[in-house]
Amino acid sequence: MRGTIVETLLSRLPALPDLSRLRGRRARLVRRWLAAALLLAGLIVLIHPASARGTPxxxxxxxxxxxxxxxxxxxxxxxxxxxxxxxxxxxxxxxxxxxxxxxxxxxxxxxxxxxxxxxxGIPGTGETGRASVPVRLADAGVADLLRSGQHVDVVAAPDALHPASVLAEDVAVVTVSRPEAGGGRAAGPSTQGPLVLLSLPVSVATQVAATSLERPVTVTLR
Structure with a gap:
């Protein structure tokens, strides 16, 4: 009698899910997600091949x-x-x-x-046709306006024997170096003011270097 009652109650309970079927559904879901991810990766490769292989x-x-x-x-x-x-x-x-x-x-x-x-310089020739000449500017304020690669004209200041003159045109500034404070060197055209390294045509480099030792030199900006 008891067995009959238990069997009757069990028969009225809802059916339990098939665990193997649940595992199968989960596996199919995972496979679908993987397939979607692979499809997305394929689209990225087609649209942006460089990003997938590394930018050359x-x-x-x-x-x-x-x-x-x-x-x-x-x-x-x-x-x-x-x-x-x-x-x-x-x-x-x-x-x-x-x-x-x-x-x-x-x-x-x-x-x-x-x-x-x-x-x-002249690209691809192995020869610049230019020389680097260090020149000290008489006006330190002008040096503050200079930057590497800028083009200037080199001008010698007038003195008792010479009028002002343009020593070189359209020369390039390589770098600007300012003297250290308290250097204790004697004053003179060659030791005053910032030192500017200029890239000059060889044909005028010697003249500019020599004149800068005798007369104050400055530059005009282009």
Missing amino acids: GTATVVSARDLPAGATLRAADLRLADLPEPVRPQGALGSVETAVGRLLTGAARAGEPLTDARVL
Whole structure:
């Protein structure tokens, strides 16, 4: 009698879910999610293949070691590196040959990309046709206006024997260096004011260097 009652109660309970069927449904759901993820990855590869394979680099000239301002670049000072376009500077040099023999307008750290704004001279010739001349400016305030790569005219101030004269036109500023305070050196045209390193045509470099030792020199901005 008791068994009959238990059997009757059990028969009225709702049917329990099939656990194997639940596991099958979960497996199918996981497979569907995986298929969707693979499809999405495939679409990304089709639309942006470079992002999936890694952005290809472009050959870029970089400094092989720390270089000072005014250095004439040699092949040993340079190397090529592949840089992705998003980080490659505008105007970056693409071959060592275009940089060799040119003048560096500012100090460069090892691995720094070199651009056309950082070098002076004739590209690809291995010969700049220019010389670096240090000139001390009579007016220190003018030096504060100068920056590497800027073009100026070099002017000699008048004295008892000479009128003011333009020594060189359209020359490039390589760097500006100011004298240390308390240097204790004698005053004179060659020891006063900031020292400006100029990139000049060889034909006038000697004249500018010699005149700057005898007369105060300044520059006019272009």
